[in-house]
Amino acid sequence: xxxxxxxxxxxxxxxxxxxxxxxxxxxxxxxxxxxxxxxxxxxxxxxxxxxxxxxxxxxxxxxxxxxxxxxxxxxxxxxxxxxxxxxxxxxxxxxxxxxxxxxxxxxxxxxx
Amino acid sequence: xxxxxxxxxxxxxxxxxxxxxxxxxxxxxxxxxxxxxxxxxxxxxxxxxxxxxxxxxxxxxxxxxxxxxxxxxxxxxxxxxxxxxxxxxxxxxxxxxxxxxxxxxxxxxxxxx
Numbered sequence: 001x002x003x004x005x006x007x008x009x010x011x012x013x014x015x016x017x018x019x020x021x022x023x024x025x026x027x028x029x030x031x032x033x034x035x036x037x038x039x040x041x042x043x044x045x046x047x048x049x050x051x052x053x054x055x056x057x058x059x060x061x062x063x064x065x066x067x068x069x070x071x072x073x074x075x076x077x078x079x080x081x082x083x084x085x086x087x088x089x090x091x092x093x094x095x096x097x098x099x100x101x102x103x104x105x106x107x108x109x110x111x112x
Numbered sequence: 113x114x115x116x117x118x119x120x121x122x123x124x125x126x127x128x129x130x131x132x133x134x135x136x137x138x139x140x141x142x143x144x145x146x147x148x149x150x151x152x153x154x155x156x157x158x159x160x161x162x163x164x165x166x167x168x169x170x171x172x173x174x175x176x177x178x179x180x181x182x183x184x185x186x187x188x189x190x191x192x193x194x195x196x197x198x199x200x201x202x203x204x205x206x207x208x209x210x211x212x213x214x215x216x217x218x219x220x221x222x223x224x225x
Binding site for chain 2: 045087
C-alpha cells in the first residue's frame, strides 16, 4: 500500500536549536516529493519540490533533501516564526492517473 | 494579486442540508482540486478537474459533488449523504493535471450539527 509517514508528530525547539523533520514513503513510481508549510486555520503554503535521490533545495533556514526512501526537512537556527505544521506529499501514478498522497504532518513549535 | 479564494471561511449547517463551498482562482491554472483535512490525518483528495467541463473522483468522493463550468471556478457541494461532513476543506490549483506544484486556498471550516 502506498503510504507517507511523517515523524515526529510534534516537535518543540528552543530558538536557535537546529533539528530535522522526517518524511518516509513506501510508494511505487515516485514522481516527485513536495514540502508545504501550514499555519493554523490556513491553507498549505508550497515550499519545495524534489524529484530524485540526492537532490537538495534550500530556502532561508530550511533545507530539504531526498533519498530513495525518505526526505528530510532540516531547520537551521529556527526562529519562533518558523512555528507551523510541515506537510510532506509524494506524487505517484496510481489508478490510471497522477495523484498526491499527503503525510499527517509535523507540528513544530519554536520557543524564544 | 493572483491567488485562490475560498468562501466562506466558516460555515455552519444542520444535518440533512446540502451546502456548497466556493473556490475561485485567478492564476489561469487548468487543474483544480478539492481536499478534506481532518485532525491527525493527511489531506485526502475528494475531486479534481483537469479542464473545464471535466472532473474525476478522488479517493473519498462519496457524498460530494462538483462542477467546472468556468476555468476560474470549482464549487464543491457537500450533500446530506456525506456521513461525516464536519472538516476543513481545502481547494487547490495547478498549471497542469498534477504535473506541477499545487497551490492552496485559505480553506473553509464546515461544521454540521
